Amino acid sequence: MGKTSKDKRDIYYRKAKEEGWRARSAFKLLQIDDKFNILHGVTKAVDLCAAPGSWSQVLTRRLNENYEKLKEAKSDCTLIAPKIIAVDLQAMAPIEGVIQIQGDITNINTAEQIIAYFDNEQADLVVCDGAPDVTGLHDMDIYIQSQLLLSALRITLRILKPKGTFVAKIFRAKDVTLLYSQLKIFFTSVICAKPLSSRNSSFEAFVVCRDFNLPEDFNPDSLDTSISEFSKLKGVNGYIAPFVICGDLSQPDSDTSYPLDFEGQKFEYCKPTQSPINPAYEEAISLLSVINLGKDSASCTLQGSSMTIDDFKSQYKTKKRS
Amino acid sequence: MISLDMNTDVLAIKCIKNYVFIGIGCTIYVLNNIRCKLEIKINVLHPDNIYDIINKSDDKLIVYGKKSLCILSISFRDDFIRIEQIDEIIRFDDWIINVKWLGALSDPTLTILFANNNVYNFELFSKQYFNTHCKERCLLYSGTIFGQSCKNTLIFSGTVFQEILIWRVMHNSNMKFSEVLHRLIGHKGVIFSVLYNPLNNLICSTSDDRTVRLWKISSTLINDLNNAVWKNIEITLQTTMYGHIARVWKAIFLKNIIASIGEDSRICFWTLLGVLLYKIEAHHGAPIWCIDISEDNIVFTGGGDGSVNSWPLKNINPLQNHVLLEINNHMLPKHIHIINRIKNKWYHIGKYKIEDSKIFSIKWLNIDTILVCVAEGHLYIIQFLKFSIKILSEHVLPTSRQRWVTSACVYNNLLVCGDRIGSIYVYNLQNNEKYPVQSFRKIHGQFGVQSCIIMNCNLITTGRDRTLKFYKFCDISGHNPTIEFLHAKTMPMDWVSKLIKHKNYYYVLGFKEKEFIIYNLSLKRIVSKILCGGGHRSWDCVMYNKLTNFAYIQKKQVYIVTISLDTLYNPPLLNAFHTKQINCIKILHILSKHHYILISGGEDCTLFISSIIPKSQSRVKFIDFFNGHLSSIKCISIFTVLIDKNISKHLIFSGGGRAQLKLWEITIKTNTANNNTLSNENISCKDLLSYMLHGLDKKRNKIWVGNELIYNTDTETRYMDISTINNPQNMDNILVFIACSDGCLRSFSYSIQTNQIKLINTLMNKNRCILKVHITMATDGLLNIWNVISTNDIFEIKNVTIDGKHDLSLHQSGINSFDIKILNNYEYILATGGDDNLLNLLIFKIIFQHNEVLSIHVVSSWGTISIHSAQITGIILLHNRIISVGRDQKLAVHKYSYNNSKICAMFLKEINLCISDVQGIILCVNQKPNTHLFCVYGKGFQLLEV
């Protein structure tokens, strides 16, 4: 396995690096937009589960364009600059014009924090690309993903303007119809879209929910206790959202293997645009080179609450030297 | 519908008395720990999978998984166990994290913790509950309930965002939320498990950050802890333990030891002070999901490979070591000394010189014969007589840089030698031939052959290339006996030195880095590792009864290590299957009513052969497995060469990642098999060839920039599907069509006689990954039909037009599954299932025009998108039914009819499946009328009767 094997397997991974996107996910949002025009006219947006930030990059770019266009058309100085709020569990490198919150979107406190930023204003668009770091237990991954989607919906219900749009990742697996039905309560149109940049073999897709419309007798605060309250909202039973492929066939397909010099262009290796910041496994990985943690006898124990991994490493090195 | 058998992740294990309760899929297996016997197997939670099994004294079992729960009653009587499901399955709206039955048996109130950080006190009879919410409203990955009664209960919950929260369950309170009493902060990722042990006042947690942490509850009020002083106590991080190299799923307390299990397939045993005692690699690289310990100190683990293993808790004393003698020798050996043991004493019998040259090696061939290798590759077979020696024959080892024999054996009239550069040579002793009659150059790579062994009338060689190689003897009593290479198996060690059989098990001995490894081949498990400095030493190892003695030389001293075999391992309770997702299964047809043979391949790069015995309790039996694929196996095609009552012969084409195609020949002797068992003695598998489109990595076209390898220009093509047909012009010739991920349809021609495969055609079809071939289907949802013309010198593939067009658009995106049947002379029915949820039926007609041009006319079609809500990955067309399965874990049955040139279908029923990530379905022929036996596969498999 060389440095380039991922480049070879995945054309979008390669293209993302070449075009300066932090993740190949950028193409998914772009392809959804091509089909549904979801970014048209948007100036206030929320990007949930945003790290490493490629969707935020797309949003900044497009929202600024929208803003420029509006400025030209109106030459009105009361226009407010675009607003983007990005939230993730993981730390994210800064992006100009994006307000960042590090937190758990399933936690009601994080939700309140986002709402507080909007301060009586409303968002034109909420997007959520949330997915768990898969455990390999599909049932569990699917459940967690559905909870991310419902958490995003709970936030959306509080801040999205009427007729606004909500786009979220969804796993097309068991019980997906229940989620479609629940979304259908709040949006006139719910479509399941699969961008060409998602793999054929993956069960990932995106729900594009348009024309937001909060039912009159519905109080979004009632969901604050728990997302499981959603399960009491049954909506249209067993609704299967129409399935639509986004991106036309002239765009590359993520399952196809392309040669590195695809389309006659000379291949040049690009480094990843943004590597993860403080991932959970960082300390454990840093031990690999010191004590080769994979070995049967290797371990590291930190005593008490103040000893750090660096203390261990320096102790280890002095011990080794003597 | 009956779910007959299943193999998938094992998520739950519980030991009660002498029994082990195992949750696999929706089924509970009860095994007798002492007799290792399956006592009971029941489906309890269908279609949900069992995530945990909890006992309430020895009377009740609480079984739960996902959003469902059920209660079983158990009773033990002497040597007998009974299980009964008391009530219906209770289904909740949210995911269950943990359940406890805290009160008395007479008070059936369950405490249930859900993933949204709330707790129900749930009355089993009335189904009434009281709900307490923690003030911190967030999603949990883990949690545990602790208390002596349901009136006094604490919750430890593990969040997505690095924290462990401790809070109390309320009763009839008018407060809306329960306050967080403590927040344990320190982990750097998701909390995967948390556990509280009141005996030592420790909290143990595991996480995404790959650590196990112990938190000390410091209080002088220890005895009072249960009584609500929790708010005032102090909890501090005591130790942080790193030992795993991937996520740590869970840890449990075993008396004074902590055992943690992880995604890295390892169990780590720690003292309460956080010192690592030892690690075990337990499930062939698959994650370990669950662990429990029995009363007699046996640890049980269940994993992602569908197996359950057991491990006696090791006593931690170091292995016994003796230093025997010191040797000091600087002279080159030129003589053979013979020493004999008579009545416990060693006598020096004689000293002989064969040639005036250094003796490179001596190998025992027999009780009284040896093979001596001297300079220039001269070999002598020498027999010991009473007071002299006799040279039986002389041979010559072909030249090489390191020209000496490293291993040898004789079988009938054949001498087999392995040399230092990894070649195997075969000599015919009958005619006193000096030179080899057969040679396998560098079959064991450049570092040498380590041993040649005869076992069950087969030859097995081992080498420093991590492999065991299997051969069979042909025409062994005839004039021209030869050996034939069958296949190789990769071992978890660098140098594979020896294979021995001891009490029904095969053991492979060898070295990895500085350790000596004993590996049980039958159980696929490392039995022991002994630090000895590495494999270049002189050594020997013998097993007798329950002991193993390993002797080696290190720093000029002889050491002996003795280990007792049965303290080191127990046989597994359930056997392992694929460690990762299964991508394809095919049925191999044999003329037997008692079993079917399955060939499967998956993401774990391994090919498995298993058999289904419809009439036994555990219906699927794994027979053997084969390595050789460098990347995942994605497709299999079987071509039957010969089939009759006694024997059948099949060619298996397997393809997958790295554009690799492998060909195996499987021979099955059905005549010798008794009705119930078909073991690996009845089946032989020969690795015929491996063909890589781009050649091996080292030979590939690389572009170097400075000292750094930058890239090679070849595409990483994957083989997605294979289809094979006999060349109608030439029966010895098989045409192989492969759908490739680079959009090409490649055709190969294989000759049975010469065992050679040739690429004969590359059809650049489109810029899209082709998913299926037979007719081709790709990720763009288009169907193409091809006409293959093959005569002796022409091979041509032509597109057949469908109603005047090149292709037919059937789906919006990928076509993931299909089945096709002939209806009558010219009409076919084709069923396809797509990425777009669409199930499609198509009737088409082949039209022959006068100038022999074919074309296709679509007669009628039908489709539905309202049955599946995710990709359809498997389809089977039966006489008037269509069976489809999808990633939504559903199996749907439709009835179809074709009248007056119109096809139409009607939905009949659907069934929820237990296994996830469904990749396909196959039909195993069934004897019963009106029911069919199916095997659905994906993450594991499920056998169903529909």
Ligand SMILES: C[S@@+](CC[C@H](N)C(=O)[O-])C[C@H]1O[C@@H](n2cnc3c(N)ncnc32)[C@H](O)[C@@H]1O
């Ligand atoms: C597929 S990535 C998002 C990629 C992003 N859209 C981009 O274009 O760069 C999914 C993200 O979901 C985040 N996530 C998962 N669970 C979360 C939670 N409970 N709260 C916030 N973020 C979460 C993960 O940290 C991860 O960064």
